[in-house]
Amino acid sequence: xxxxxxxxxxxxxxxxxxxxxxxxxxxxxxxxxxxxxxxxxxxxxxxxxxxxxxxxxxxxxxxxxxxxxxxxxxxxxxxxxxxxxxxxxxxxxxxxxxxxxxxxxxxxxxxxxxxxxxxxxxxxxxxxxxxxxxxxxxxxxxxxxxxxxxxxxxxxxxxxxxxxxxxxxxxxxxxxxxxxxxxxxxxxxxxxxxxxxxxxxxxxxxxxxxxxxxxxxxxxxxxxxxxxxxxxxxxxxxxxxx
Amino acid sequence: xxxxxxxxxxxxxxxxxxxxxxxxxxxxxxxxxxxxxxxxxxxxxxxxxxxxxxxxxxxxxxxxxxxxxxxxxxxxxxxxxxxxxxxxxxxxxxxxxxxxxxxxxxxxxxxxxxxxxxxxxxxxxxxxxxxxxxxxxxxxxxxxxxxxxxxxxxxxxxxxxxxxxxxxxxxxxxxxxxxxxxxxxxxxxxxxxxxxxxxxxxxxxxxxxxxxxxxxxxxxxxxxxxxxxxxxxxxxxxxxxx
Numbered sequence: 001x002x003x004x005x006x007x008x009x010x011x012x013x014x015x016x017x018x019x020x021x022x023x024x025x026x027x028x029x030x031x032x033x034x035x036x037x038x039x040x041x042x043x044x045x046x047x048x049x050x051x052x053x054x055x056x057x058x059x060x061x062x063x064x065x066x067x068x069x070x071x072x073x074x075x076x077x078x079x080x081x082x083x084x085x086x087x088x089x090x091x092x093x094x095x096x097x098x099x100x101x102x103x104x105x106x107x108x109x110x111x112x113x114x115x116x117x118x119x120x121x122x123x124x125x126x127x128x129x130x131x132x133x134x135x136x137x138x139x140x141x142x143x144x145x146x147x148x149x150x151x152x153x154x155x156x157x158x159x160x161x162x163x164x165x166x167x168x169x170x171x172x173x174x175x176x177x178x179x180x181x182x183x184x185x186x187x188x189x190x191x192x193x194x195x196x197x198x199x200x201x202x203x204x205x206x207x208x209x210x211x212x213x214x215x216x217x218x219x220x221x222x223x224x225x226x227x228x229x230x231x232x233x234x235x236x237x238x239x240x241x242x
Numbered sequence: 243x244x245x246x247x248x249x250x251x252x253x254x255x256x257x258x259x260x261x262x263x264x265x266x267x268x269x270x271x272x273x274x275x276x277x278x279x280x281x282x283x284x285x286x287x288x289x290x291x292x293x294x295x296x297x298x299x300x301x302x303x304x305x306x307x308x309x310x311x312x313x314x315x316x317x318x319x320x321x322x323x324x325x326x327x328x329x330x331x332x333x334x335x336x337x338x339x340x341x342x343x344x345x346x347x348x349x350x351x352x353x354x355x356x357x358x359x360x361x362x363x364x365x366x367x368x369x370x371x372x373x374x375x376x377x378x379x380x381x382x383x384x385x386x387x388x389x390x391x392x393x394x395x396x397x398x399x400x401x402x403x404x405x406x407x408x409x410x411x412x413x414x415x416x417x418x419x420x421x422x423x424x425x426x427x428x429x430x431x432x433x434x435x436x437x438x439x440x441x442x443x444x445x446x447x448x449x450x451x452x453x454x455x456x457x458x459x460x461x462x463x464x465x466x467x468x469x470x471x472x473x474x475x476x477x478x479x480x481x482x483x484x
Contacts, residue, residue, distance in 0.1 A: 008356070010260060018258045018352060059484045082352075084359045086480065090367035093477045094484055100473065106360035108352045110260060110324075114250070117326045118348035125332035126380070127388055129371040129397060137481030138368070142396070146369055149395035153388045155371060231342065235335045238328065239379030242301045242336055 001103045004069040005076045006092050008083040008109020009037060012195025014044045016115065021107045025076055030068050032061060033078040033088075041078065049073075062088065062095040069102050082111035086132055086160060113158040116191035116219040119201045121233030123189060123221040124156050133170045134161040144177055151181035156227065156236050159220035171220065175210035178222060182206055187223040189234040190214060203234055243345045246311040247318045248334050250325040250351020251279060254437025256286045258357065263349045267318055272310050274303060275320040275330075283320065291315075304330065304337040311344050324353035328374055328402060355400040358433035358461040361443045363475030365431060365463040366398050375412045376403040386419055393423035398469065398478050401462035413462065417452035420464060424448055429465040431476040432456060445476055 005024050010016035014025075025031065025045050031038060032051040042050060051068070053061040062077070069075045079087035089106045096104045117124045129150040133143060150157050157178075162171040178186075184207035192200045192215070204212055206222065214220065227236045247266050252258035256267075267273065267287050273280060274293040284292060293310070295303040304319070311317045321329035331348045338346045359366045371392040375385060392399050399420075404413040420428075426449035434442045434457070446454055448464065456462065469478045 015262050016260045016350075018252060018260050019264060020257050022261060058482050082356050084356060084364050084366050085370075087364075087367065089360070090364035090477050090480050091482050091484070093363050093472050093475050094479060097472050104363075104475075106364065108258075108356040108360040110350050110352060111356060114324050114326060114350040114353060118331070118350040121335050121346075122326050122329075122332035122348065124326050125329065127371070127373045127385075128327075129369070129392070129395075131369045143369075146395045146397065149391045150371070150397075153371075153391035154384070155388065155392075230335050230339050233335050233346075235332050237336060238332050240300050240333050240336075242333070 002069055002072070002101060003103045003105050004065050004092070005105050005107060006083045006089045007076050007078050007107045008087060009078050009080055010110040010195070011081060011112060011115040013040050016110055016195050018107070018109065021109060024107060027074065028076045029073040030075045031078060032065050032068070032075060037078055037080050058088065058091055059095060062092050065092065066096065066099040066102055070099065079109070082109045083107060085111040085130065112160060112194055112219040115194045117221065119191045119194060119199065120189040120221060121230070121235050123223060123227065123234045123236050124158060125236045125238045126156060126224065128156040128158060130158045130160065132160040133174055147174055147177045148181060151178050154224050156224045157222040159222070161216065162214045162218055162220045164216045171212070171214050172210050175206060178206060187227045187229055187234060189221045190218050192218045194219065203229055203232065244311055244314070244343060245345045245347050246307050246334070247347050247349060248325040248329070248331045249318050249320050249349040250329060251320050251322055252352040252437070253323065253354060253357040255282050258352055258437050260349070260351065263351060266349060269316065270318045271315040272317045273320060274307050274310070274317060279320055279322050300330065300333055301337060304334050307334065308338065308341045308344055312341065321351070324351045325349060327353040327372065354402060354436055354461040357436045359463065361433045361436060361441065362431040362463060363472070363477050365465060365469065365476045365478050366400060367478045367480045368398065368466060370398040370400060372400045372402065374402040375416055389416055389419045390423060393420050396466050398466045399464040401464070403458065404456045404460055404462045406458045413454070413456050414452050417448060420448060429469045429471055429476060431463045432460050434460045436461065445471055445474065
């Protein structure tokens, strides 16, 4: 059966992808993805055919992948971070229903919750929730409800897409919701440009985070009730006695 | 500054760890971890010193890592999946407070939510929560509350440690809590032995999952209100129009 691959690149360049992903990229004919991520791979995998579509053309990008695979090519759709978490594997499987002769094989990657967590220390050692603040595909009311219930459940929370040019104040709005439930001194952290030049980690209280400057390359972490700062790192204990 | 590394191995053997993790393991002197995971690495990284402690000896394992690093060795503490998510990075940073001259460097890995999700298809494409059913270090009432609020928030939910010999009925108890909020026909999935021999994925309704057989090598996925089955795969749409 002909296969098309959806591969998570992990953060930054190709150093943080898993060895299986690297092997598939080395063996493939065609690499397809969002322009920014494909450009990171051009020098790492020379001699491949590179296809891109801009943001908002995600469905077209998937169709292109299946069309190329139908021609007998070994095609890889690349995603930043994981192939699943806010990635393309879901849409590939939805669109793949029209191409039953092609199997969709998903290769996971290290999503920003894990890679950013590693930079900060250990914010997600225990139960956690992941929430995107992008309301491009999700109603804001639903995002708000998820934040509030995640805080009530005492999850550590990892926030993706905390801001963009069109929504500069979304993290502030999210913090205002969290502050209804959580104390203002709750330990939080941000990581910018994970695995890339300019990687920066910062710790805040929740009150300070409300006014922090973030952008579309920032991942945000809200501690749970046990989270503490140890030597400048953000640490959520698992509960071992020491 | 002397460093000690906490490295996530990803699922199964060494094929799913990131290239950076592999590089650090190749260069190190000493690999330390839980016996089962260290044994997976003995043949992959010959010539290293291997140190292990059994489960329940986690704090001692961390102390051993710092003691070896204090002697000038390059030490790697390995974790299955990610270094953070239910991993050792938190405890390493807590115990590391007594060794301020040694920096703890965390290298993330692919946790079962991502690797198991890739096998099932795309269950975690949108906001999600991760909950462990192990009540060894967490009161059961807290686990119960988290499950109920995660369901109310319409998160996809990934469940770690759904059962063990001492708690054979915990998934059933968790499903009973979820069924207070979610419909019995909600799409769910399980993956057993991710990335290892015997890897098996199964789809269920939530009602069927309640009576499914699971063990300590199973990861469980509960869909959100949009999750559907497409060609035998579990797919949570991100919301793109197609």
